[in-house]
Amino acid sequence: MSTMHWGYLDAGNLAGIYYEQSQLDMAILHYKQAINCDSTFIEAYNNLSCFALQPNHPQALSSLGSIYMDCNMMSVPASFYKATLAVTTGISAPFNNLAIIYKQQTAADGLVNxxxxxxxxxxxxxxIQDYIRVVNIIPxxxxxxxxxxxxxKDRVFEYPVKLLYSSxxxxxxxxxxxxPSIHIQPWKHGYTLLMTLGFVDIVGNGLSTPTFFYVHPHCLSEKVPIFxxxxxxxxxxxxxxxxxxxxxxxxxxxxxxxIVISSIMYGHKLMxxxxxMWRM
Structure with a gap:
């Protein structure tokens, strides 16, 4: 993780501490420092907007939720819409957007099941068709x-003959x-299946460790003819x-x-x- 990434997080966390202590000037200063470190740090923009209006301004919270929603970060905006409704119920947008989020999540969960x-x-x-619909709903x-x-993977290995010609x-x-699943969340299951399929170079790049113990024929087929x-x-x-x-x-x-010949020739004498020796 880069120092720039740590810089804006530290500045944002410090600004949050100053805000909790009602030191708004220091909080604003550190939120601006966070934006200087990372111009895409939208929480800092939102909090600065809140300070310009008033702390916990419902319109600013609702706007931040809409920004996250536009970025397809569906797990985040719901919390900001709920925070908006905790301040006031006089804005209709949070209700509508929450309904959209819950409807999408319900539809996605049903398709996954x-x-x-x-x-x-x-x-x-x-x-596969249902999973594709889920990806389109919640990327x-x-x-x-x-x-x-x-x-x-299951469809590829279910048809070994097809694998030879169209895999x-x-x-x-x-x-x-x-x-996408590895970049969103480093799932162990995802890495395991990639390794099962032989994409060890991909997994190695994702884990930042060299891997050279196995190469799948699919990786070689681009350079070496299959025959x-x-x-x-x-x-x-x-x-x-x-x-x-x-x-x-x-x-x-x-x-x-x-061994057999020795047993036949000397077995009787040994017995x-x-x-x-037993009688003695």
């Missing part, structure tokens, strides 16, 4: 992106829908099998023959010697 049901009964195509919902990527488009969809990869794989398996057969013929089989 239906998509999960379709996925469990094997109707992956219908599940910043990490569960939707992760579910969509998981559904594409490139499926995997590109998967790559596209996993990146060369298949031929190399066949030759490798053939070589391993050939070596194992010769090892069995030259080492394992003669060893077993010697007699054991009986004599």
């Amino acid at each position: 239906r998509g999960n049901t379709f996925k469990e009964i094997g109707r992956v195509t219908e599940a 910043t919902m990490p569960e939707a992106h992760a579910n969509l990527a998981s559904a594409y 490139q488009n499926e995997l590109s969809f998967l790559h596209f829908f996993f990146f 060369i990869m298949n031929g190399a794989t066949f030759n490798a398996y053939y070589a391993v099998g050939f070596i194992m057969m010769w090892w069995l013929a030259l080492v394992a089989s003669p060893t077993m023959v010697l 007699e010697l054991a009986r004599k």
Whole structure:
């Protein structure tokens, strides 16, 4: 995390402390410092607007909620609309916007549940359609992106024959829908599925750690023709099998023959010697 990021957060937090202590001049000063560090720090703009009008001005709170709503950050504006209604109920916009947010969240949750049901009964195509609708409703919902990527993964591996001929488009969809979920929230599930599919270089970049223990054929196919990869794989398996057969013929089989012959020739004498020692 950059020092600039920490700078505006520190200035904003310090301004909030001054505001709670009723030191409005110091609060305004530090909110301005926060804006200098990060011009997109919309909470600082909102609070400065509040100070220009009055602390906790309902119109400023409602406007801040609308800004977050326009940015598709649906989990944030609801709290500001509720804060607006706590100050006054004379503004209609917070009621309308809260209704829109709750309606979208309810619709998205219903589509997620239906998509999960379709996925469990094997109707992956219908599940993907529902997950896409959820992403269109709430683009910043990490569960939707992760579910969509998981559904594409299931459809790819459900048809191995199709995978040989047309998996490139499926995997590109998967790559596209996993990146939003990882940027929104670093989900362990998302990283795990990317690693399962062989996108280790992508996961490595996301985790800022080098990874070079496995390369998926999809990653190589852009540089190496598929028939060369298949031929190399066949030759490798053939070589391993050939070596194992010769090892069995030259080492394992003669060893077993010697053990059997020794048992036949000397087993009776060893048994007699054991009986004599037992009687003594």
